[in-house]
Amino acid sequence: MSGPKDLDPSSSPRALLGAELRHAREKAGLSQEELGGRLFVSGSFIGQLEAGTRRMQPDYARMLDEVLGTHDFFTRNCGAAAKSRYLEQFAEAAEAETFATAIRQYAPLLIPGLLQTPAYARAVNRAYAPTAPEEVIDEWVDGRMERTRLLNDPTKPLLWAVLDEAALRRETGGRAVMAEALRHVAGLAHRNRVIVQVLPFSVGAHTSMDGSLKLMEFEDAPPLVYLEGVGTGRLEDDPATVKHHKLAYELLTASALSPQKSLALIEALAQDYSHEELP
Incomplete structure (x- = not known):
């Protein structure tokens, strides 16, 4: 090595x-x-x-x-x-992101943190901690927005996200927040900064129905996979485990809509959220 x-x-x-x-x-x-x-x-x-x-x-x-x-x-x-500003179960993964050359992620229930807007991040964190003081929520949102600075570099890391259709249709923070959040994702895709695919409901059963996954590659270290659940998360470097989840991700991308069709759906839903009622 x-x-x-x-x-x-x-x-x-x-x-x-x-x-x-x-x-x-x-x-x-x-x-x-x-x-x-x-x-x-x-x-x-x-x-x-x-x-x-x-x-x-x-x-x-x-x-x-x-x-x-x-x-x-x-x-x-x-x-x-x-020392980290992130929750313990996520801190190591968030810090590893800053060294990654490529990040591939499947998000089943929400827009991933690196693609979130402040308003969307606030709604998510408030839902996680409904009784938390406002200053704590502010700190969490600031931490999440700090992570998004990774995308300020025009080329790296490569970010490829597969979003479940459920993440796009779950009204998080209200319709205006969702419209802004989806327009933000679409804007990143239009600028060729991220690759985004949508896994539609019509796919049915798939390889990652039991949760989200994030694969990270590095220039000078072996790849990692981050597996997350409610209040838990762990990094795995076992080659067999990483290989298994890499295959799962590849199958997800094969089942998902193409980037072009995914972008069209995201923009259509953003437009829908801008109106009073969904069709």
């Missing part, structure tokens, strides 16, 4: 920790696979820590200090690298 490129230590605590881990590993004369063996993890997991695509947990930090002879460096610093 090729080692990751040099990281800018000033870019983030996680980047600093990854760069220091690579330096300490190489100083100890260990490959990623050899170090992983001593921690009972895969070499690819060590590569992900070095590349910054995985968060270093305290247990691993203590083991790394012991194996690499770094005293308590990783133990002391893993806390700063773990």
Whole structure:
């Protein structure tokens, strides 16, 4: 496995920790696979820590200090690298997005976070936490909008989203909010910034009926899949698991409407939401 490129230590605590881990590993004369063996993890997991695509947990930090002879460096610093404005079950996936070269996602019930407008994000978060203080909702919305800045780059990451028709027809936040949200998605597609397909109701049963999935690819680390449920989420790097969900995603894209027909449906629904009644 090729080692990751040099990281800018000033870019983030996680980047600093990854760069220091690579330096300490190489100083100890260990490959990623050899170090992983001593921690009972895969070499690819060590590569992900070095590349910054995985968060270093305290247990691993203590083991790394012991194996690499770094005293308590990783133990002391893993806390700063773990700080996040996102909910715990999603934090690692959100942070991995920032390193991804490609993101492929199936969303069964709502428009994905990277494609959301502030008003739509507010409606979703308020539904998740109906009694939360307004300032907490504000913070969550700000965090979600910060994630969308990934799309400010005109070419990367590649973002390919398959949206279930249910996500487009579920009136979230009211008709005006939905009209704006769908126009926003259509605008991104028109600007060739994202690829969007709609999985219509007419498809019937499909490969991902039990939930959403997100596949992420990286330049210097193995791919990951993020699987999410109500109040839960986990990143998986097991090659067989990633391969299984990659096939599931490919089958979804084969069953979905073409990007052109999907865009036409999204724009038609946005127009419908702009009127008083749906047809």
